[in-house]
Amino acid sequence: MKIIIVGCGKVGTTLAEQLNREQHDITLIDSDAEALQAVADSIDVMCVTGNGAVYQVQMEAGIKEADLLIATTNSDELNMLCCLIAKKAGNCHTIARIRNPEYSAEINYIREELNLSLAINPELAAAREIARLLRFPSAIKIEPFAKGRIELLKFQIPQGSILDRMKVMEVVSRLKSNVLICAVERGNEVVIPDGNFVMLGGDKISFIAPHSDSAEFFHKAGIENNTVNTAMFVGGGRLTVYLAKALTGAKIKIKIIEQDEERCRLLSELLPEAMIIHGDGSDQQLLLEEGIRQTEAFASLTGFDEENIMLSLYAASQSKAKLITKVNKIAFENVINSLNLGSVIYPKMLTADIILQYVRAMQNSMGSNIETLYKIVADKAEALEFRVREASPVVGIPLEDLRTKSNLLVACINRNGKFITPRGKDTIQVGDTVIIVTTHTGLNDLKDILK
Incomplete structure (x- = not known):
């Protein structure tokens, strides 16, 4: 185009x-x-x-x-x-x-x-993502599908976890948990695992599940998912305003540290329920006085990447808070991923994903429209949701008989609001929405999953 x-x-x-x-x-x-x-x-x-x-x-x-x-x-x-x-x-x-x-x-x-x-609106999209993470702190990343009824969650396996050295196929039998593990990041490699793949401590795992099942899975895997009651945000820009409003009703006590006095006055008017602190967010003494060691979530949301990264590293050294770091530039992504920055939010990448999703759907207005698209890892893996509008080469054939591309997984079939975790005998039907996870970036139509 x-x-x-x-x-x-x-x-x-x-x-x-x-x-x-x-x-x-x-x-x-x-x-x-x-x-x-x-x-x-x-x-x-x-x-x-x-x-x-x-x-x-x-x-x-x-x-x-x-x-x-x-x-x-x-x-x-x-x-x-x-x-x-x-x-x-x-x-x-x-x-x-x-x-x-x-x-x-x-x-x-x-x-x-x-x-x-x-x-x-990049800041609004980022605020919604952060709000989801604060409601589910164990996850590094949460992407909603099927209008929020099913989610793709990413988390890191702690050393010594029950998942350490467990095969993917054993998750259902040993944990009695209805989740589908669909991508594993190990170092710089991204793998779409089969049942025999062995997970290790330190791996970043992406799985798909309805909201209620994901909480149960974390519990059975021994991963704490304590709800957040207190949050400290450094930087009072647009993103912080959207975020504080998105968390209205979530019973989280919010403290915002902002350097500009005029901006503090405006924030006090816009966000009457939040506590606004006028001060330099990079001042360690101020952070300690305002309770960085006690806060349950810490988000560095200033306009400077370097400051956000340093603030998150300092917060990690002082507390066990859920960390969220806003990064604007994507240079040095490998270095950023190796640091303990918690969930890293890239507003411009969120914007690019939404536009890419629209462009691919526009290219293919006839066949299986792309409803949702997320980059699991920048340019290495994608999760896509297709709506099957008409008969195509993938419809009505058992999945075990479809000659799909390697490194590609049919992760979920949504049929009239019922979520099917696909097995070999299952088929895709007209009217379904289907979630595909793959390292082949650039799929426009559901039939593109075939070799």
Whole structure:
């Protein structure tokens, strides 16, 4: 597909890289010629220097032939204007990044009036992910499928756990637990395990289960999942506001440390139930005085990656709190994963995932639509949810007779709200939603699972 991206900041560049990898024809628009050149040096994209909200600039970028325009500049208003012009000039699909909390309450109205295909809010998506993690602290990552009724959870096997040196096939018989282990990370390797795969302490395990079964599995595996009653957040930006609001009703006492006095006053108005502390979140004495050793969850949410990483490492040295670390840049991912940072949240990756999901569904509006897409590990493994809309080569054939690709697992079949953990004799039927976990990135249709 021909896709135009306006804005080559962090989100725009990440999107350009991922969509280019999936063989789309990408054109980037930005007023910063040097930033464009830096992207063009590393990936094969067309570049147009100029204001993306100007009709002539969009024409130069080929808006008449474009299938999709994605506006990801730092200005919500500019993004909306870009999409409005693109809709009039090229009649293509449009996606806008809209981050201001004032707009979030009216997002459905904005989408309808501007005829947007999708409106994305990276901080809101990140806040929802963190809120899920605070409700289920044992997990490193939680991804909802089937509108939240089934989840893919990632956790690390503690040394000495009952799961250490257990075969995957023994989980059901020994733990009497209805979960399906679908991916294992060991060092830099990602494996889709078969029944004979032996798990080891330190492995990061991803499994799929309904919400109630996952809590029971953690209990039987001897992994503590104490609910969080107190949380300390450093940084009072948009993400923190969305997060505190998402946790309303969760009975968590929230303490927010923010350096800017004016921002503290605003936070006090926006979040009357939270305790707002005016101070430097990197001041160790302040953190100790405010109870970093006693808090049950600690999230470093400032705008600086280095500060967030150092704060989480300090929190890990002082407490047993559930750690959450916001990271904007994805450079040095291997180094970051080797540190004790708890759950690492990448807002721009969440945004890119949502847009990729939309692009793949758009490519394939006829067959099995992609409903949900998550990267289990950046570019190494994906979990996808397909809705089977019509008969295809995978329908009605027992799974044991399907010639599926290697390193691919049919992880769950949702049939009219009933979740089936697939076995060899099970079949996929029209109307089902099917969850696939694979190291083959870039699947667009359910039939792509076949060799």
